Amino acid sequence: MQAAHHHRLRLGAFCMLAAGMALRSEAPPPLSPSCPHSCVCDMTTWRVNCSYGGLSTVPETLPSDTTTQLNLSHNAIRILVPQRFRSLTRLIDLDLSDNLLAYIQVDAFLGLRSLVNLCLARNLLKILPVGAFSGLSELQLLDVSSNELLGFLDFTFRGVARLRVIQALQNDLVFISRQAFAGLISLRQLYLDACNVTSVPTEALTHVVGLTSLYLQRFDSSSLPGHAFIGLARLKQLVVTDWPRLEALSANSLVGLNLTSLTIRKCNLSTVPYVPLHHLVYLVHLDLSYNPITYIQANQLGELPRLQELHLVGGRLLHIELMAFARLTHLNLLNVSGNLLSTLQEGVFHSAHALQNLGLDANPLSCDCRLLWLVRRRSSLSFGGHAPMCSSALHSWGWRNFLECAKAEALLTCRPPRIKRHQLQQVRADQGHTVLFYCSAEGDPAPSVTWLSPQRRAFGEVGRIRALANGSLEVRFAQPQDSGTYCCVASNVAGNDTWPVTLHVRGFSSSPNPFHLKSWLAFPSTSPGDASGSQELPIDVKTVLIAASIGLLSFFGSVSLCFIFMFLWYKGKGQRKHTATIAYVPRSAVVRRDGSAGNYMDTSKFTMKLM
Known part of the structure; x- marks a missing residue:
């Protein structure tokens, strides 16, 4: 019995020893005891933190084999x-940000075959030499x-074919060389x-055909x-920002792209x-925020059927036309904060009920019946914590946030337009004269004025007959066919x-001369019965004489x-003979009076004076 008891004790001790050995084999191996004095080495997470260590060079005695994260930021390297990091074969994350790095020698990172993340931000680098990222x-x-990078040379990123993200803001x-991104077949974000x-850099970008996000x-x-991003068929997000001189996009600038997100901010x-x-x-x-855009026209964005978010913050928007967002059935966010809008009508949307988020603050809104739809939807619409406010015109009412006013629906009213001179007007004019019709109206909101032709067509701002900005109609060089009834239409909501x-x-008479004038000279009548004593001339004699x-x-x-030119030319030719002698044969010397042949030697001469 006692022997059996001792046998069980020995067996239990052996099991405990085996379990202890197993536990020790599963514990993380300790880091190298050679931890630099300016660093903190965590033996449980395999991290070495040398941040703010006052280092001027990379330490030579860094723990090897087990280190996965090394932080050398905020030093003076x-x-x-x-090959300073050659022993850190398991290192995954290396942070060298916020140093004084001015140069990286070739093969500086050789040996870091497991490195995934490399941060060199906020340094003094001016160039990345070819081969700097070898290994x-x-x-x-x-x-x-x-x-302070000046450019990317050809094949700067050779040997890093798995690179997915480059941040170079x-x-x-x-300059960006044509072959700068050659070999980056896995790059997704640039x-x-x-x-x-x-x-x-269109040619350089053709090497990163797998790119999905591009930030310029x-x-x-x-x-x-045009064709600035040719070949980037997989690109989904394009951000163009802080281009102060960018005033236009070519019609073909985005050809070949299938974007889901487009940002063009802080441009012109x-x-x-x-x-x-x-x-x-x-x-x-x-x-399209922070651009001097003034209008959003009607029926121009209907080719974007999947559009859900539209941002135009900090612009110069004066007006969003009715049906501006026609056919945008999925539009659920509109942010037009910080513009010059006086109103936002429900009719600009294809369906205002699909709208869930609206940014309308920092606009000089005129609170009238055009904003009633916001009051009625205030419980289901999010304003992002910044409710729209009325302009100073309603400040005397004691309320500016009309969404919180219980009497908002009663206060948000409109007054229909009224044309001030409301009586029939008859105007007679001669052909060729200019006629101006005045039309002014009052109402709340201020009505717009449109002029209609006798055929009920609206006049534009250009042409011989045009509508002026002040509401008047100008008929220049009036013609008989312009006769008719014109209509001034003043309208608001x-x-x-x-x-x-x-x-x-009144047109001219049927006389052959359109400027039929009576002659100031009297001519006798050609017919005995004409008692006028003068006749009308087809033209003005004074005009003919002049x-x-x-x-x-x-x-x-x-x-x-x-x-004068001939005289000057002659004087400029210098000395010339002033006389010329011309010999000729008289007719009498050729044929005599009797008809016989004469002697040709009988010639005559005369002298001519030259000027």
Whole structure:
């Protein structure tokens, strides 16, 4: 019995020893005891933190084999020499940001065969030499933002075929070579800041056909040329921002793209680029904020059936026309904060009930019946914490946030238009004269004035008959066919008012001369029964005499000028003979009076004086 008991004790001790050995084999191996004095080495997470360590070079005694994360940020490291990291074969994350790095030597990262993330942001790098990233076969993210990079050379990123993200914002790129991105077959996101580059590096981008996101900041270009992104069929997100000289997009600038998100912010676009956008049928997000765009026209965005978000913040929007968002059935977010809008009517939307988020703050809104739909939908519509406010005109009412006013529906009223001069007007004018009709109206909101022709067609701002900005109608060089009744129509959201005016244009008589004038000279009548003693001339005699005088003066002037030129030419030829002798044979010497042949030697001469 006792022997059996001792046997069980020995068996239990052996099991405990085996379990202890198994537990020790599963525990993480300790880091190398050679941890630099300016670093903190975590033995449980395999991380080495040398941030703010006052280092001027990369430490030589870094723990090897097990380190997965090394933080060398916020130091004074100026240069990376070759193979300093060769022993860190398991390193995944290397942070060298916020140093004084000015140069990276070739093979500086050799040996980091497991490195995935490399951060070199906020340094003093001006160039990335070819071969600087040799050995980084697993690298996926490279951050070189906020440096002083001047450009990318051909094959700068050779050997990093798995690279997926390049962040190069806040740099001073001057050039991007055609082969700069050669070999980056896995690149998906590219962030470029090129304040001295005047055009999109189209040829360089053709090497990254798998790109899905492209961010272009601070380019020095006044236009986006055609086919700028040719070959980027997989691109889904395009961001163009801080191009102060960008004023227009070529009609073919976005050809070949199937974008779902497009951002063109802080540029100088004065109109929405309707034509370049029309083929982007998969577009969901459109941001045109901080551009001096003044109008959104009607029925121009209907080719974007999947559009859900439209941002136009901080622009100069004065008006959004009715049906501006026709056929945009999925539009659920509109942000037009910080513009110059006086109203936003429900009729601009295809369906206002689909709208869920609306940014309308910081606009000088005129609170009238056009905004009643917002009051009725305030419980189901999100304003992002910034409710729209009335302009100062209603400040005296004691309320500016009309959505919180219980009497909003009673206060938001409109007054139909009324034309001030409401009586029939008859106007008679001679052919060729200019006629001006005045039409002014009052109402709340201020009505718009339209002029209709006798055929009930609206006049535009150009043409011989045109509607002026002040509401008047101008008929220039009136013709008999312009006669008829014209109609002034004043309209606002509350109704309309009309005022007809009639124009009679007297034409010229049927005389052959359209400027039929009576002669100031009297001529006797050709018919005995004509008692007038004078006849009407088809033309004005004074005009004929004046025209003849002018013609004669011109003729004599031209002849005199020719003689003067001939005289000057003669004087400029130097000394010449002043006489010329001409010999000739008289007729009597050739045939005598008797008819016989004469002698040809009987000749005569005469002398002529030359001027």
